[in-house]
Structures are given as structure tokens and as C-alpha cells.
Amino acid sequence: MQRRDWQKRLQQAGLRATPQRVLAAELVLARARHITPQQLHAELAARLPGVSLNTAYQILQQFEALGWVRRLALGARTWFDSNTTPHDHLVCTRCGRMEDLPPEQAQLSSVPQGWRITRVMRIAEGLCPRCLSR
């Protein structure tokens, strides 16, 4: 997809096609990947000197609101995943690195090359009764 196309998609979504947003779209949405606001900021800054970290946060939030990425808040770090189809994750408890986890059917112990898995759990997200009634 070309820069021109991202500009169009941003405008169709009601967002101005600023250089920051167009580049962010190219970096984040062109392929399925995980990225933190700080990583995005670093990648933006490589080509747009002066971009603020704040902008990286805001763009990711906006993409999330559009359903273009999914937020994953794990271990004091917030990740955004441009693969929005349901899938599972593998997280390093030491450094926070994150990867996709093969689907449930696959042999857990064999597939994630080089990882030592210590725990597998399910997390359900939602709104609790109190928050629902407000």
C-alpha cells in the first residue's frame, strides 16, 4: 500500500493526513506487528526528527478507537497489536518482549522456539458490574 492510500484511509476515517499519522500508519498497519508507544516514537523520529512521544501515544489511541489496533496492557507496558484477529500472546517476564502464541491446538511446549514457558493463563477483559452502571 502506498503513502497515497494511507492518506485516503486516514481521511475516510475522519483524521487529517498529517505526516506523523501517515508514517505511523505505514509503520504500524502495513503488517501484523506489536509495538509500544516508545518504539513507535523511535521509528517515527528516525524519519521525522522532532516528533513527540506524546504524538505516538495519541496516534496509537486513535488507531485503537478506529479498531485498527488492539491494546494489550501487560506488565507495566502497553502494547498495540495491528493483528486484530483473535489470537494469543507470549510475554517475557524479564524484558517484556512479546510474540504471538500459536493457536491452542498446537503443542505449547514445542512451538515457541527458544522460549521457556512458566505459565499459561486465560484473561477475560470486560466491564465490571459497577463500571457498567455508570
Added chain:
Amino acid sequence: MQRRDWQKRLQQAGLRATPQRVLAAELVLARARHITPQQLHAELAARLPGVSLNTAYQILQQFEALGWVRRLALGARTWFDSNTTPHDHLVCTRCGRMEDLPPEQAQLSSVPQGWRITRVMRIAEGLCPRCLSR
């Protein structure tokens, strides 16, 4: 279990039986529950005026190292779970509240009373190849 027993268990684990730790053990370990450092601090302070938040953090870390609680870092908040058997969790994306999730077999949509679930995912924790080799 009595205060006397907690003192003994702490000493057997190699920890001094300070009032802070004995009370924390009573509060956290007597029954299966989820607690954050700030919650523990508040509960400690109710009976031991002057305890520091720092101490709540440290005690929970020590209990974790002993395998007495499990750490769950979700959504910018760290929880410690005194139910160390494998089970799943339900987290409120708005307020951070956490509950146990009924086992996989149960009907997800029906069981958590009053909650609106928006997503269910698996998380595998472990050490990544790089962290393993250091």
C-alpha cells in the same frame, strides 16, 4: 491459623517474624484473594499505623519469591494472588478490578454475574531466548 503459626512459617522460610509480615501473612494468605500493594498497605495501616507502602511492596515480593503468591501485572496495576493453583482471571478494563474466571468448561457468557466480557485471550509467560542466555 493463629498468629503463632504464621510466625513459625515465616521463620521456617528464613524471614524474621516482624509485626508487618505476620499481619500481612494473615491478611493475604489466610484465604485465596487478590490484592495490590496499595490495598495491602491500607489494610496493614488500619492495624499498624505508620507502616510504609514500601513495606507492602517488599512483603509481597518476598511472598512471591517463596511461591506463596503469584504476581499478575495487568493493565498498569500489579496484583498478587494467594490462590497459586492454575486458574484464569477476569479484569475490568475501566477500573482494573479483578476476579477469578470460572474454569474453561463453564459457559463463559453466563457465569461472571453482571460483567460484560469484551475479549478472552490466553497469555503465556516465560523467558525469551535472549533473557534465557543471560
Added chain:
DNA sequence: TTCTAGATAGGAATGATTCTCATTGACAAG
């Protein structure tokens, strides 16, 4: 080319967690 609402940069503010260090106190030894 002009105008204006929305976007950005930068810095301050917030919150959770960790770090540092002087003081205190648990408990082993006498």
C-alpha cells in the same frame, strides 16, 4: 490565498514502582 478547527510539541502533572540509606528491632548467643 485565507481561515479555522484539529493536530502537534513540549513541558508539567500524575501514579505506580523501585531505590537509597539512616534508624530500628528481631532474635541468636552469652
Added chain:
DNA sequence: CTTGTCAATGAGAATCATTCCTATCTAGAA
């Protein structure tokens, strides 16, 4: 029971991620 030592605590500073605030700037419509 008294004493000495080293771990534990409390207090505050430091760190890190994230959000808030606001003056300035600019994309894109007119």
C-alpha cells in the same frame, strides 16, 4: 535477662510510563 548484629523498616528521592495542558502550527475546506 542483656547484648550485639544484621536484616527490616520508614521516609523520601528517583525512575518510568502515561496523561494532561496549552500555545503554536498546519491540513484542507472555502
